[in-house]
Amino acid sequence: MQLHRAVLLLSTFFVFVRSSPLVLDNDNEQVPIVVPNLPDGPVYEDGELPPLRDTDGWIDPRLNGGRFLDFTTKRLGEPLNIIISALSDPYILEEDGFRDYANSIGFAGECLGLHYGNLHDADLGDGLGRKPEHLLIRQHYFPIFGTCWESVRGGHHFRAWRQNGTIANSGAWFIGASKEKDSSKNHKIDDDGYNIGRDYFVEKAIAGSRWQGKWWKADVEWHTGLMPRGRRGVNHGIAIDGRVAVLTVKRL
Template identity: 65%
Template sequence: MLGISVFILLIALTLSLVQASPVFFEQTILKSPSKRPRYENGELPPFRDTVGWVDPRLNGGRQLDYTDDRIGEPLNVIISSLSDPYILTETGLHMYAKSIGFSEECLGMHYGHIHEANLGDGLGRKQEQFLARQDYVPVIGTCWESVRGGHHFRAWKQNGTLADSGAWFLGASKEKDSSKNHKITEDGYNLGRDFIVDRATAGTRWRGMWWKADVEWKEGLLQRGTRDVNHNIAQDGRVAILTVNRL
C-alpha cells in the first residue's frame, strides 16, 4: 500500500508541474541533451530532425573525413542550405571563401594528401571538392600560407540521392609551416573552425557582395577527443552550423 501511495504522489506532483509550467516541462524533461540516449562508446545517436543539412550517420556516413581507411579529420563546419543560394554553388563558395580570408591554392597547384568524405548522401567516399588556404596578401597570399602555415579548409557538398540537402561540409584546421610538414597545430581543429566562425558571424564582403552568418552549435555529430582523428590531436566535438545571409 505504501508503494502505491508513493507512486500516486509522484504522478500528482508531475501533473502539477506540467500544469504550472509546461514550458519548463518541455525544455527540461523532454529536450534536455542529457536525456538523449547514448551508445556504449559515448556517442549520441544521429539527428533526424535537422533542416538545411542531413546527419551523414543516418545513411552510413560520418562526420570525420578519411585520410586513410580509418582515421580522418573532423568536418567541423556545415554551411546550411538555408544560406544564400549563391554560396551553395561552387563558384559562390569560392567567392565567400575570399571574403573570410581564404583563396585557392598557390598557383593552382595542390600540395598535400587528398582527403575523402562520406556524407551519407549515397555517393560513398568522394574526394574533396575545394581546398582553400589562408590568403595573407594579394596574388601570392596562399603561397605564403604553404610555406609559413596557417588556416585552411576542405569542402564537400551533400548532394546525393539519399541526402540532397545542398549543404557544404567543411573540415577546417590550422597547420604548421612547411618545415613541420604542415602537421596540424596543437588544438588546430578547434582553432581552424573558430577562425571561420568568428569571421563569418562578424560579417564579410567581397567585390560588392556582403554576407553575415548566424551560427548554431551542435554536439553529438563528432565524438570528443582523439579517437580516429588524424595526428591524434584532440577536438572538442562541436560542429558549427552556419546560415550565411546576404546583406
C-alpha cells in the first residue's frame, strides 16, 4: 500500500514538472513563460482607437490632451463629428470665408445676430486648452429671417472651432453638427440627432454649392475610432456611431 502511494506521488510530481512552463527541455534550455502583451497607454473602449499621427490637413486633438467631444456640461459633451481639412480652399479657412461657405450649403448666422443657448468649449489639443466656440451657425430656411425660424421650429445647426494654437496650428475647422427639436422642446437634440446633423452637412458639402459667384465641392473621408461609439459621455444620453467626416472643400 505504501509502495503504491509512493509510485502515485512520484507520477503526479513528474506530470506536474513536465507541464510547468519553467521545465528544462532535452537540450537543457529553459522554456519561456508566455505573458500576454499589456497596453502601454489607456484602455480604449467602445471602438475608440489610439490617436492618429501624420494626418493631412488636421491634427488629432488627442495627441496633446484634447478630445472629440466638446464640453457642454462639466462631464458631458457633444461630438465634433466633422473636420474641414486645411487642405481645403484657403478662403473658407478664414472666418468670413467660412461663413460664406456655410451660406452656400444652407446655413447662416444666428437670428438677428443674437445668441441663444449656452456656449460650448472644446479642447482641440492645439495648446489653447478649452476654448469657446468660434461660430454657431443655424439652418437657413428662407431669406432674411430663415435662421429665426430654425430657432423656433428646430432643425440643423453646428458649432465650429479653429485648430490654431501654438502646438497644433493646422488651421482646420472642427465642427459639432446636430439636429435639434423645436423651442417647445427646449431645443433638445433629436433622437439620433448628432449622426443626422453630421450626415446632412456632409450631403450638402459633397453635392456642391455656390455663393455670390463662388462654387465649391467637397470630398469626404470617413474615420472611425477617433471617439467612442454609444452614449458614454455624450450630452442628452443620445448614442453616436463614432464616425467623423473629414471634408476637403475645393473651389471650382
